[in-house]
Amino acid sequence: xxxxxxxxxxxxxxxxxxxxxxxxxxxxPIAQAYMGGLVADLSKAGLNVLMPVAxxxxxxxxxxxxxxxxxxxxxxxxxxxxxxxxxxxFEAEGQxxxxxxxxxxxxxxxxxxxxxxxxxxQKMLTDAARLAGQQTASQILAALATR
Amino acid sequence: MxxxxxxxxxxxxxxxxxxxxxxxxRLQWQAYVRAxxxxxxxxxQMLAEMAASGVxxxxxxxxxxxxxxxMRRRAVTIIAVGCIAVLVGLAVTVITMQAATxxxxxxGSGMYVVWWGPVVFGAIGAIYGLRVYLKIPSPNR
Numbered sequence: 180x181x182x183x184x185x186x187x188x189x190x191x192x193x194x195x196x197x198x199x200x201x202x203x204x205x206x207x208p209i210a211q212a213y214m215g216g217l218v219a220d221l222s223k224a225g226l227n228v229l230m231p232v233a234x235x236x237x238x239x240x241x242x243x244x245x246x247x248x249x250x251x252x253x254x255x256x257x258x259x260x261x262x263x264x265x266x267x268x269f270e271a272e273g274q275x276x277x278x279x280x281x282x283x284x285x286x287x288x289x290x291x292x293x294x295x296x297x298x299x300x301q302k303m304l305t306d307a308a309r310l311a312g313q314q315t316a317s318q319i320l321a322a323l324a325t326r
Numbered sequence: 327m328x329x330x331x332x333x334x335x336x337x338x339x340x341x342x343x344x345x346x347x348x349x350x351x352r353l354q355w356q357a358y359v360r361a362x363x364x365x366x367x368x369x370x371q372m373l374a375e376m377a378a379s380g381v382x383x384x385x386x387x388x389x390x391x392x393x394x395x396x397m398r399r400r401a402v403t404i405i406a407v408g409c410i411a412v413l414v415g416l417a418v419t420v421i422t423m424q425a426a427t428x429x430x431x432x433x434g435s436g437m438y439v440v441w442w443g444p445v446v447f448g449a450i451g452a453i454y455g456l457r458v459y460l461k462i463p464s465p466n467r
Contacts, residue, residue, distance in 0.1 A: 196350035198357025248357035260451055263404045264458075272353050286353065 182323060183225035186239030189218065190231055192246060192271060199248035204301045209249060212305045213271065216312025217242075224320050240282065242319065244273030247286075249308070251300035258297030266292045267303035269311045275319055283322040287314035352389070355381070359393045369463050390465055397462045404455030411448025415441045 192210055194200060201209070218228050229238055247270035256265025270288045274281060289310030291303040350358065355376070362372055369390055376386040418441040426436030 196354045198350070198354045198359075199361045245351070245354070247351070247353045248361070250357075250361075260404075260454055263407070263451060264454065270353070270357065272351060 181225075182320070185226055187221060187226040187228050188231050188237040188239060188241040189214070189221070189228050190241070190243045192244045192273075194246050194249075197246040197248060199250045200246070201249055201251045201300075201304060204251075206249070209269070209301070209305050209308045213269065213308040213312040213315075216309040217316050218312075220313050220316030221319070224316075237278075240275055240277050240323070242273065242275040244271050244285070244315065246270070247272050249304060251304045254297035254300055256297075257292060257294065257303075261293050265297070266290050267298075267300060267307045269304060269307040271311050271315060273315070275322075282326065283319070285315050285318040285322075287311040287318060289314060350379070355389055356393055356396075359389060360397060363393065363397065363463055364461070366461070367463075369465060387465075394462060394465050398459065401455050401459035401462065404458065405452050406455075408448045408450070408452030408455055411444040411451065413448075415444030415448060419445075 192213055194206070194210075200206070221228050226240070231237060231241075248268060249270075250266075250268045252267040253265040257267075258265075268288065268290050270286075272284070272286045274284045276282045289307035289312075291298065291307045291310075294303055359372055359376075362375075372390060373383070373386050376389070377383065381389075418439060422438040426438035429436030
């Protein structure tokens with residue numbers, strides 16, 4: 180399937196019902212990192228990624244996702260047990276389709292386990308979110324490529 | 327009278343902080359249940375919370391069993407890796423000490439390695455894993 184120039188309506192990631200959400204620091208850059216990773220990779224593949232317009236029908240492929248968990252982990256645990264505990268994890272799931280036809284679903288998980296001195300939790304979670312965004316894009320593109 | 331105007335149904339369950347009915351996907355519930363168990367919530371409290379959110383009893387029980395199984399597997403993996411690290415550290419230390427003793431007996435000097443890193447960090451890891459395992463609630467309580 181040739182994706183070059185095809186419109187794609189991407190909804191902002193929803194935090195509704197998320198199992199774990201970070202407390203104590205700003206979540207906006209984390210959500211932006213996820214969306215940024217996703218948009219960059221979809222755009223690289225040639226899709227014309229658009230924001231949804233209120234009241235207007237979605238254009239082309241529409242993608243909706245929600246956060247499963249955004250866990251900043253623990254810096255101390257990462258420092259002590261780098262590969263076993265304290266990892267920063269960003270997990271998202273969602274569906275994509277065209278019009279009323281469901282084309283597929285995705286489940287992406289970005290994990291960061293190691294950083295200097297355990298690593299700053301917000302930065303680790305932001306990186307994990309970006310990885311999850313890239314993983315989401317690759318799953319969507321792989322599914323679209325088979326159609 | 328229960329304080330409600332006539333014709334109203336009796337009041338539903340009262341929700342305190344962090345106990346609101348939630349519409350969640352299965353994956354979101356798994357993540358939530360795991361986080362709550364790690365925070366020390368009991369299975370009974372979790373099942374009550376899921377029931378209040380409209381999750382059927384069989385679904386809730388299945389999910390709890392699934393999450394507890396995953397938590398146990400993770401804890402056992404941490405314990406196993408920690409124990410292996412301790413054993414490898416001790417084996418290297420003992421083997422090189424034995425070789426050094428033999429060398430000292432034949433040539434007058436020998437060198438050995440005290441590989442304390444895997445022993446100490448492996449032991450800490452195993453203790454951590456054991457602590458994680460002991461905190462996991464039983465599905466029957």
